[in-house]
Amino acid sequence: MPPKQVQLTVQNISKSFPGKGGDVNVLDDLSFSINERDFVSIIGPSGCGKTTIFNIIAGLLEPDGGTITYRGKEIESLRGRVGYMMQKDLLFPWRTVMGNVLLGLETRGVDQKEAEEKAREYLKQFGLAGFENAYPKTLSGGMRQRVALIRTLIMDPDILLLDEPFSALDYQTRLYLEGVLKDAVQKFNKTVILVTHDIDEAVALSKRVVVLSGRPARVKVVHEIDIEATSPITARNDVKFSTYFKTLCAELDIQTETTS
Amino acid sequence: MSLVMSDTSARKKITPRKSRKKRSTFDTTLGRAVLQLLAVAVFFALWELGVHAGYISAFLMGSPSGIFATFYKLVLSGELLSDSWYTLFEAILGFIIGTIFGSLFGLALWYSVFVAKLVEPFIVAINSVPKIALAPIVVLWFGTGLISKVALAVSLTALVALIAAYQAAKDADVDLQSLMISMGADKHQVFWKAVVPSTLPSIIATFRINIGFGLVGAVVGEFISSQRGLGHMIFLASSLYDLNSVWVGLFTLMILGFVLYYVIDIIERTSLPWKQATTSHQVQV
Numbered sequence: 001m002p003p004k005q006v007q008l009t010v011q012n013i014s015k016s017f018p019g020k021g022g023d024v025n026v027l028d029d030l031s032f033s034i035n036e037r038d039f040v041s042i043i044g045p046s047g048c049g050k051t052t053i054f055n056i057i058a059g060l061l062e063p064d065g066g067t068i069t070y071r072g073k074e075i076e077s078l079r080g081r082v083g084y085m086m087q088k089d090l091l092f093p094w095r096t097v098m099g100n101v102l103l104g105l106e107t108r109g110v111d112q113k114e115a116e117e118k119a120r121e122y123l124k125q126f127g128l129a130g131f132e133n134a135y136p137k138t139l140s141g142g143m144r145q146r147v148a149l150i151r152t153l154i155m156d157p158d159i160l161l162l163d164e165p166f167s168a169l170d171y172q173t174r175l176y177l178e179g180v181l182k183d184a185v186q187k188f189n190k191t192v193i194l195v196t197h198d199i200d201e202a203v204a205l206s207k208r209v210v211v212l213s214g215r216p217a218r219v220k221v222v223h224e225i226d227i228e229a230t231s232p233i234t235a236r237n238d239v240k241f242s243t244y245f246k247t248l249c250a251e252l253d254i255q256t257e258t259t260s
Numbered sequence: 261m262s263l264v265m266s267d268t269s270a271r272k273k274i275t276p277r278k279s280r281k282k283r284s285t286f287d288t289t290l291g292r293a294v295l296q297l298l299a300v301a302v303f304f305a306l307w308e309l310g311v312h313a314g315y316i317s318a319f320l321m322g323s324p325s326g327i328f329a330t331f332y333k334l335v336l337s338g339e340l341l342s343d344s345w346y347t348l349f350e351a352i353l354g355f356i357i358g359t360i361f362g363s364l365f366g367l368a369l370w371y372s373v374f375v376a377k378l379v380e381p382f383i384v385a386i387n388s389v390p391k392i393a394l395a396p397i398v399v400l401w402f403g404t405g406l407i408s409k410v411a412l413a414v415s416l417t418a419l420v421a422l423i424a425a426y427q428a429a430k431d432a433d434v435d436l437q438s439l440m441i442s443m444g445a446d447k448h449q450v451f452w453k454a455v456v457p458s459t460l461p462s463i464i465a466t467f468r469i470n471i472g473f474g475l476v477g478a479v480v481g482e483f484i485s486s487q488r489g490l491g492h493m494i495f496l497a498s499s500l501y502d503l504n505s506v507w508v509g510l511f512t513l514m515i516l517g518f519v520l521y522y523v524i525d526i527i528e529r530t531s532l533p534w535k536q537a538t539t540s541h542q543v544q545v
Contacts, residue, residue, distance in 0.1 A: 058442040080444020090439050094457045094534045103453070107445040135534045155443065 007191055008057075008078075008159060009033040013066035014216075015052055026052050027063070028216030034159070034191060041194045041202035044212030044220075045252065050195040053217070054161045057193075058082050070158075083157035087164045089148040091136035097123070097147050098132040104155040122150045126180065142173035146180065153184060160185070162194045166201070178205060178232040199252070203244045204232040211251045221251055322503035327511070330504040339493075344512055347478050347489040350406060351516075354413020355467075355474030362418035363463050366425025370455055371447070376426070387423065391416045395480050404485040413477030417470040421463065428462035429455050461532060467524045475517055490516075 013030045016023040026049035034040055042050055055061040057068065059079030067074050091100045098119055105115040123129050126146050136144055145165060152160060162181075166174040182205060185192055196202050202209050206225050213220045225244055229235035286295055304324040310316035311323040318326065334340035369376040395412055402408035432455045440450045482491025490509045497505035 055438075060438050060441060079442060082442055084439060084442040086435065086439075088435060090433075090435055092436060092454070092457070094460070094532070096534075103440070104443045107440065107443055107449050107453070137534065161442075 004035040004038075006033045007036045007038070007071060009069040010053070010057070011067045011069065013053070013056060013063045013068075015049070015056065015061065015063050025216040027056075028218065030066070030217055030219065032210055032219050032222070034193060037189055037191055039185065039192045039194070039205060039207045041196055041206040041209045042212060043196060043199060043202050043209060043248065043252065044217060045214045046197060048212050048214050049217040050212065051163055054084065054163055054193075054195060057159075058084050058161060078159060081158045083152035083155055083160045085148055085152050085160065085162045085165045087167050089136070089141075089144040091144055091147055091151075093136055096133050096135055097128065097139070100136065100147055101151050101154060103151060108155070118154060119150075122154050126150055126184075140173075141169050142177060145169060145173075145177060149177075149181065149184065153188060153190075156188075158191065160190050160192045162192060164196055164198075165194075167196070167198065174201075175233060181205070182232055199245060199248045200236070201232075203227075203241060203248065204229075204235040209244075209248060211248065223248065318503075319501065320503065322507050326504040327507045330502075331508045331511075334505070334508060340508065340512065343488060343490050343493050343509075344516065346406075347475070347482065347491060347513075348516055350409040350478035350481070350489065351413055351471070351474035351520075354410045354477050355417055355471050357410065358414040358417030358474070359421045359463075359467065359470055361414070362421030363425040363466075365418075366422040366427075367429050367451075367456065367459065369426045370429035370432075370451065376430075383419070383422065383426075387419045391419075392476075392480055395484050399481065399484050404487070409478045409481030409486070409489070412481040413474045416473040416477045420470055420473065421466050424462050424466045425459055428459035432458040461535060464528050464531060467527065468521065471520045471524055472517060475513065475520075479513065 009031075010033070011031045013027050014025070015027040016025045018024075030053065042053070044050060052061065056063045057078055059077030068077065069075070070078065092103065095103065098116070101119045101122065102115050105118070120129070120132070123132060126149070128143065128146060128150070131139065131143070136147070139147070148165075165181075166177050169177065178201065181192075184190070194202070194205065203225055209223045209225060211220045211223070212218065223244065227235050227238045227240055227244075229238055235241060285291060307316065307321075308324045311318045311321070316323075331340070369379070391412075394415055398412050398415065399408045402411050436454045436458070437450050440454050445453070478489065479491035479494075482489040483495045486492040490513055494506050494509035497503075497509065
């Protein structure tokens with residue numbers, strides 16, 4: 001295995017929001033790093049500021065303090081270089097599937113014909129050929145999230161920021177899309193940071209899991225997940241899966257066994 | 261995976277339940293049209309009979325037969341057509357100018373929260389003036405010709421469009437805008453690709469109200485001072501107690517408004533095809 005190279009480092013990031021009783025410290029001195037071609041899940045108690053981290057990395061929020069280093073260079077944010085996917089598919093309702101997929105390339109000023117050709121290729125690959133002219137409202141939740149994934153991947157972003165992208169979907173669709181995601185990430189050599197509240201999903205997909213403590217968020221512990229599996233479904237059958245699952249539950253103070 | 265997918269698609273094939281409520285024979289397009297025409301016919305028949313029986317004063321109310329005779333006369337002389345065109349032209353011109361300028365200004369306020377907050381009380385203040393009250397000054401300023409009527413229609417429609425556009429731009433989905441920013445889009449791109457399209461339904465919804473306001477502006481302008489138009493015709497006829505001519509003018513205005521409403525309806529449907537995909541049937545209670 002080649003030595004792991006650090007791609008992104010987040011150092012001493014802090015952020016507070018004005019609240020009713022003074023400022024609320026959401027992030028305080030948060031640091032972690034992401035390797036090249038990493039698949040990192042961030043889990044933590046709800047409301048611990050996971051989305052805030054993403055917004056800072058994506059350049060939607062400015063941190064109060066701290067630095068972001070990308071491939072050795074200190075940068076403001078990764079605006080324009082990340083693929084952000086949220087729980088809501090955020091498809092533009094007035095754009096067709098094709099129009100939605102093209103959104104990013106349009107903002108980048110890519111030649112229309114070239115972009116469309118690329119989009120068709122992606123749509124075909126993700127089993128959405130024939131839906132180019134459909135409006136999002138007519139698609140199922142799983143298909144819509146697939147369109148959102150294509151819209152993200154077609155931009156060829158350096159890092160994918162996935163903020164609970166599948167949590168609004170039913171279990172079957174979620175399993176299916178986890179597989180689609182994992183395949184795509186492998187194929188396109190992407191680095192992924194996944195925020196999730198689903199421990200099961202985190203273990204099945206990631207190479208590493210970062211556990212955050214409650215507000216203000218700090219890194220509690222980082223777990224390397226050593227499961228060699230071809231798909232998230234087979235990963236769930238791995239002997240080590242339940243050990244990781246239980247350990248992570250314990251980290252999050254979730255009781256897994258009823259004590260008498 | 262294909263197994264799972266085919267399983268769900270098989271479950272989706274539920275045979276549509278037959279509507280339990282039996283639809284009445286008149287509940288079709290043709291049936292409704294028959295009922296609607298019947299209601300109009302009965303209304304005019306009762307009116308005519310009332311006049312003949314002496315219950316209704318033809319002098320103060322006019323009579324359907326008199327209205328029809330006047331209508332026939334005015335059509336033949338070409339007066340009705342030219343007056344209608346004149347009023348319609350004023351109304352549509354005022355509507356278009358007012359809607360375009362109002363919407364553009366309202367949308368532009370999205371660009372600067374500072375400017376928007378600064379001008380908001382002024383907009384509210386201007387909007388709270390009944391614009392009809394401006395009519396005498398508008399005529400003073402712009403004369404008795406076409407321009408004063410158009411100006412009045414503009415003053416009525418522009419603020420409606422402005423407020424709707426501004427509100428819709430403020431309400432535009434922040435997440436969609438954030439997504440575009442994360443993609444590296446600049447402010448103009450966010451404005452044109454995320455904000456403007458999401459305001460279109462609200463802006464187009466003002467068309468329905470504003471086309472009516474356009475007619476109001478044109479007709480009121482003609483009331484005050486004009487040589488032509490349906491407003492002028494109604495005003496003149498009522499001062500002469502020519503009720504039949506008044507009714508011809510009113511019914512013509514009604515027809516104009518009616519036609520314009522459906523034109524707007526078609527514009528709405530063709531310009532927002534993505535909305536069509538969503539409109540589901542009304543729930544039967």
